[in-house]
Amino acid sequence: MYRANEPIDGGQNQNAATVPGVVARPRAIRDHLTPILDDLNPGIVAPEIQAAHFELKPVMFNMLNSIGQFGGSPHEDARQHIHAFLEVCDSFRQQGAHEDVLKLKLFPYSLRD
Template sequence: MERIRNDQIIEDLVLQNKRNADISRIIDDRGRPIREHVVPILDDLNLGIVRPHIQAQLFELKPVIFQMLQTIGQFSGLPTEDPRLHLRLFLEVYDSFKQQDVPEDTLRLKLFPYSLRDRARSWLNVLPSGTMASWNELC
């Protein structure tokens, strides 16, 4: 229980620092034309999970996969949620959609972000780029 509390404190500090950085950037950007504000700055994208390379010729993530992830419920990181249950349910969905010539880690890493929301998704988004390169590192 103490670890969960410490994790929450750390997460709150990270989010506050991120908000402060965003405000500073907005203030510094006052002289930029509006059109520059709507163009995405790709350098700011944080990819905590290494994007796995897919060698299969016919790889497709079908909409039904995302619907099933929605059905089992996305994990938001609340203290009342069971992360082990979420992982078990996630793996059940994953097992239903294994694809030929696509390694397990690859498909799991591609799908996992879609199973998160709110605090859990924020946690994933603040991981340093390239932190998670395999399923074992993620779990």
């Protein structure tokens, strides 16, 4: 039986950290390789859309196709792609929608692979 604040290995591993009230259990190596994503912050959160009617119009996709999709190959320039993408996005405005919403919605369509 495991007890809190008592090393699992009977004191053989002097580096084992003990946390009061937490029962230490042995973990397989694969468990250390799997990331723990329970409390992960997604980082990018799209602002809420205040518009009564928000849609991505076909002309937006046509303009994105005109600049080409970015795939990450060595002969492609990521900075040039971002610059062209921002120019396309800046040509559109939708009442009640923050400009970042449009960029976040359209950006995945500017990529391939």
